[in-house]
Amino acid sequence: MVRDEQRDEIGATRMDEAQSLLRAYGSEFVLVVSPAGEVKAGSHDSMLGYTLERLGTHVGEYLHPDDLPQLFTVLERARSTYGYRDRIRLRARHADGSWRLLDVALLPPPDRGPFVGNGILRIRDITDEAVWSARTPGEERERFVSLAESLPLGILSADARGWVVFCNEAAQQIFNLSADKLTGHGWERLVDPADLPEVLSAVRDVVAHALPQQVMFRIQTGLFARWALAKFVPLGGPDEVTGWICTVDDVTDRRRAESELAHQATHDVLTGLPNRMLLEDRLQQACVRLRRDRDAVSVMFIDLDGFKAVNDTYGHTVGDQVLVEVANRLRQIVRGVDTVARIGGDEFVVFFEGLPESEVNEVARRIHNTIEVPLAISGEVLQIGVSIGVETARDASISFEELLARADQAMYREKRLH
Numbered sequence: 001m002v003r004d005e006q007r008d009e010i011g012a013t014r015m016d017e018a019q020s021l022l023r024a025y026g027s028e029f030v031l032v033v034s035p036a037g038e039v040k041a042g043s044h045d046s047m048l049g050y051t052l053e054r055l056g057t058h059v060g061e062y063l064h065p066d067d068l069p070q071l072f073t074v075l076e077r078a079r080s081t082y083g084y085r086d087r088i089r090l091r092a093r094h095a096d097g098s099w100r101l102l103d104v105a106l107l108p109p110p111d112r113g114p115f116v117g118n119g120i121l122r123i124r125d126i127t128d129e130a131v132w133s134a135r136t137p138g139e140e141r142e143r144f145v146s147l148a149e150s151l152p153l154g155i156l157s158a159d160a161r162g163w164v165v166f167c168n169e170a171a172q173q174i175f176n177l178s179a180d181k182l183t184g185h186g187w188e189r190l191v192d193p194a195d196l197p198e199v200l201s202a203v204r205d206v207v208a209h210a211l212p213q214q215v216m217f218r219i220q221t222g223l224f225a226r227w228a229l230a231k232f233v234p235l236g237g238p239d240e241v242t243g244w245i246c247t248v249d250d251v252t253d254r255r256r257a258e259s260e261l262a263h264q265a266t267h268d269v270l271t272g273l274p275n276r277m278l279l280e281d282r283l284q285q286a287c288v289r290l291r292r293d294r295d296a297v298s299v300m301f302i303d304l305d306g307f308k309a310v311n312d313t314y315g316h317t318v319g320d321q322v323l324v325e326v327a328n329r330l331r332q333i334v335r336g337v338d339t340v341a342r343i344g345g346d347e348f349v350v351f352f353e354g355l356p357e358s359e360v361n362e363v364a365r366r367i368h369n370t371i372e373v374p375l376a377i378s379g380e381v382l383q384i385g386v387s388i389g390v391e392t393a394r395d396a397s398i399s400f401e402e403l404l405a406r407a408d409q410a411m412y413r414e415k416r417l418h
């Protein structure tokens with residue numbers, strides 16, 4: 001049987017829980033601030049998810065940087081004008097990282113008591129109201145929302161300050177954020193830091209110049225980055241832009257496919273090494289730098305000795321494994337900045353920039369020694385040799401074909417000596 005004392009204790013506990021829940025869902029609270037903006041006291045601290053201790057010493061610590069001048073102006077007027085009242089809207093970051101829109105009423109301090117000389121801020125979270133009103137202002141808006149929700153593209157709509165007031169379900173899926181965290185400036189948190197300056201520049205330009213903007217960026221959603229293509233269109237007229245609307249297309253699969261196609265076009269399928277096309281491009285770029293830096297470019301033409309016999313004896317499957325192993329050994333010998341390419345059959349090319357000829361010759365010696373180490377493939381121990389021709393150029397006018405031909409001729413001269 002529950003005693004009266006226990007019943008009272010249970011009732012008090014439930015009342016505490018109820019009050020805590022009401023504070024958590026409360027949309028309004030009061031802060032007492034000094035004329036300098038320092039937080040002195042507060043009615044409760046749950047609205048933005050921080051304790052008063054974590055709010056810091058200044059009321060503007062968690063406000064959006066663009067809104068701070070407005071706050072400082074109001075505080076200064078309140079400090080210099082007796083009985084001053086004002087009402088402004090500010091953006092503040094919630095503890096969960098989302099941006100919230102706040103309605104802030106500045107009230108004059110009482111004539112007596114502990115708060116004399118301080119400002120009273122009555123703060124109300126109106127984020128949900130702003131989003132709701134943006135979604136339902138009338139029949140035309142309802143048609144817009146209906147259309148936006150039916151599109152496979154993400155849709156964001158913002159006011160002239162860049163504050164997002166509407167997002168459709170597709171946008172929430174692309175950014176992997178709920179609507180309340182995506183609105184405001186919440187979507188910007190997931191833009192890759194390396195891409196964020198370009199994205200913010202596009203947002204500013206669409207408002208400043210009333211011209212459409214397009215930008216591609218990465219979205220950090222957790223395990224991997226997704227690619228998005230955003231197209232911003234100004235709202236309003238050329239004389240006064242009232243905001244913008246943006247379509248966001250998830251182009252991750254397209255980017256991946258394009259990257260794979262580009263890799264296949266420039267790399268050898270079997271070994272993964274650059275092919276002749278990529279080798280030519282890199283050598284041409286090296287020659288451009290040769291004009292500027294007056295350095296040297298060395299090309300090494302490599303042909304495998306005895307490879308045809310391996311193919312004829314053991315078949316092409318074993319021959320392919322030999323080529324893959326040779327490619328791996330070549331990668332391990334050269335520097336990371338050097339290029340190793342397969343240009344066909346059993347022919348490989350390595351080129352170096354700024355490497356002294358003595359070191360190039362040392363690399364050639366190491367390649368000889370490494371390739372001639374027996375290979376254990378498919379239960380067979382195989383041994384092949386290698387012929388290497390080296391050509392070094394300091395004349396920037398030399399063409400790719402001529403440089404490669406000289407190295408090829410040097411390789412055949414060495415092969416005849418075997």
